[in-house]
Structures are given as structure tokens and as C-alpha cells.
Amino acid sequence: QKEVEQDPGPLSVPEGAIVSLNCTYSNSAFQYFMWYRQYSRKGPELLMYTYSSGNKEDGRFTAQVDKSSKYISLFIRDSQPSDSATYLCAMGETSGSRLTFGEGTQLTVNP
Amino acid sequence: DAGVTQSPTHLIKTRGQQVTLRCSPKSGHDTVSWYQQALGQGPQFIFQYYEEEERQRGNFPDRFSGHQFPNYSSELNVNALLLGDSALYLCASSLGQVATNYGYTFGSGTRLTVV
Numbered sequence: 031q032k033e034v035e036q037d038p039g040p041l042s043v044p045e046g047a048i049v050s051l052n053c054t055y056s057n058s059a060f061q062y063f064m065w066y067r068q069y070s071r072k073g074p075e076l077l078m079y080t081y082s083s084g085n086k087e088d089g090r091f092t093a094q095v096d097k098s099s100k101y102i103s104l105f106i107r108d109s110q111p112s113d114s115a116t117y118l119c120a121m122g123e124t125s126g127s128r129l130t131f132g133e134g135t136q137l138t139v140n141p
Numbered sequence: 142d143a144g145v146t147q148s149p150t151h152l153i154k155t156r157g158q159q160v161t162l163r164c165s166p167k168s169g170h171d172t173v174s175w176y177q178q179a180l181g182q183g184p185q186f187i188f189q190y191y192e193e194e195e196r197q198r199g200n201f202p203d204r205f206s207g208h209q210f211p212n213y214s215s216e217l218n219v220n221a222l223l224l225g226d227s228a229l230y231l232c233a234s235s236l237g238q239v240a241t242n243y244g245y246t247f248g249s250g251t252r253l254t255v256v
Contacts, residue, residue, distance in 0.1 A: 038181070066247075073145070073231050073247035074184070118183050126235070128174070128197055129245070131183030 033057050036119055036132025045141050049106040053119035053132045056100065060121040060130075063095050065104045068116045068134065077117075078104065109139045145248035147232050153254045154222050162217040162251045166234030173215040174245065175207060176231040184231055190215050191237075219253075227255045 036053045043049055051065075062081055066074035078093040080086045080102075086093045092105040102121075106113055116136050120129040146165040154160050166173050172191045176184035186199035190209035204220045213234075219226055229252050233245035 034183075036183070071249070073233075073249045075247070076245070120183075126172075126237075128186035128189065128199060129176075129184075130186070131176075133181070133183045 031056060033130050034119065034121060034132045037135055038133050040136040040138065042138045042140060043109055045109060045111060045139055047109050047139070049109050049113070049137060049139075051104040051106075051117050051119075051135050051137070053102050053121075054100055055102075055121055055130075057121070057123070057130070058100070059123040061124070062122040062127075063093070063102050064120040064122075064129070065091075065093055066118040066120055066131075067113075068118060070115075074118055074120075111139050111141050114138045145232055145234050145246050147230075147248040147251050149251060150249070151252045151254075153256060156222055156224060156255055158222050159218065159220045160222060160253060162219075162230050162232075162253070164215045164217070164232030164234075164248060166213050166215070166232075167246045170234035170236050170246065171213045172235045172237060173209060173213065174233045174235070175215070175217045176233065176247075177201075178229040178231055178250070180228070187217070222255045224255050227253060229253075 034055045065078040068074045083095045083097045090107045094103045116134040118134045119132040148163045174189040175187040178184040189197040193209045206218045209215045229250040231250045232248045
């Protein structure tokens with residue numbers, strides 16, 4: 031069993047839709063949770079960074095962490111074609127530790 | 142402000158050969174981590190270098206080795222290449238082994254193809 035599970039999609043939505051991306055994990059030691067966006071032929075770019083449980087909002091993006099359920103989510107409101115990319119969840123045990131990534135969800139937002 | 146720079150961008154090698162990939166961290170960063178990303182998969186941690194020493198290592202064989210130089214740049218070496226080593230190799234930098242609120246900064250990667 032993988033430490034981090036992420037639905038690979040692909041996910042296709044119309045412009046303006048609300049997108050929900052999710053990951054589950056099995057390692058209780060994970061405390062740092064991140065979402066990265068990766069465009070084709072590019073490296074991952076950090077979108078959201080959350081420590082422990084709770085919600086964090088940044089513009090159209092909201093990250094949620096539920097440590098009791100070992101479940102994290104990323105919501106994208108008013109999705110735009112420019113949001114079309116692969117979204118990777120990543121987790122770490124300490125702030126400087128290795129990151130364990132999900133396999134990524136490929137998102138396409140259609141105009 | 143330069144981000145993470147990796148070279149070369151693409152590389153084709155023959156099975157059994159050796160390869161060296163290079164990374165210059167973001168200005169102000171002193172820690173470099175390397176990840177391997179196979180097609181359609183998430184990145185997998187190879188190792189991390191800080192103060193010119195390997196500090197953490199993932200589940201990769203000894204064919205994978207690295208080095209960090211006094212200017213914080215780093216190299217990833219892979220010996221006896223296998224077809225399965227074909228992947229995007231990502232370098233990520235941070236300050237003092239602490240990802241802080243900004244996480245790691247990734248480069249665009251080196252695409253290695255082993256034939």
C-alpha cells in the first residue's frame with residue numbers, strides 16, 4: 031500500500047466550476063501538507079502549505095487537512111483554463127524532511 | 142531573482158552508461174534535494190544535501206550518488222544506467238533544511254531517457 035493515495039484522474043470540468051482534489055495517507059507522523067501544481071514540462075510549483083489540521087485559504091484556493099481521517103483536500107473556486115495542470119499533494123514529517131508525493135491528478139478546465 | 146537552475150534539460154544515454162546532472166539552488170538557499178519523477182507518477186525522494194553532506198536518503202540503490210559544492214550547487218550521478226532510470230529528475234532547494242511556509246522551490250528538471 032502506498033503511503034499517499036491520490037486519484038490520478040483525469041478530471042475535466044467547465045470553466046467556473048468548483049474543483050475538489052483529494053489525497054489520503056497512512057503515515058500518522060505526517061504533519062506538513064502541501065499542494066503543488068505542475069504544468070507540462072515544468073517542475074512543481076507550491077500552491078498551499080498547511081501545518082497540522084485545519085483550513086487555509088488563499089484567493090480561489092482552499093486547503094483542508096483532517097488528520098483524524100488522514101485526508102487532505104484542495105478546493106479551487108471559479109476554475110480557469112489556466113488552472114489546467116497536474117496537482118500533486120505532498121506530505122512531510124518535519125518541516126525539513128523529505129516529501130512524500132501522491133501520483134498527481136491531471137485537471138483540465140474547458141473554456 | 143534566479144530560481145533553481147538545472148542542466149541539461151534533456152539527455153539520452155545508453156543502458157550501462159553513467160550520467161551527471163547538475164543543479165544550482167535558488168539564491169539564498171543552501172539545501173538541495175533530488176527527486177525522481179517517472180512518467181505519470183509523483184516525484185520520489187532520492188536524497189538531500191546540506192553543508193556538503195548527504196543528510197537524508199530515500200529508497201534508491203547506491204548507483205545513485207551525489208555531491209554538494211561550497212557554493213551550494215549540487216550534482217546527481219547515476220552509474221550503470223537501467224531502462225527504468227528514465228524519468229524527470231527534479232532538484233529542489235530550501236534554506237537550512239527547513240521548508241518554511243514556502244516549501245521547497247523546484248527546478249524544471251532534467252529529462253533523462255535511457256535507451
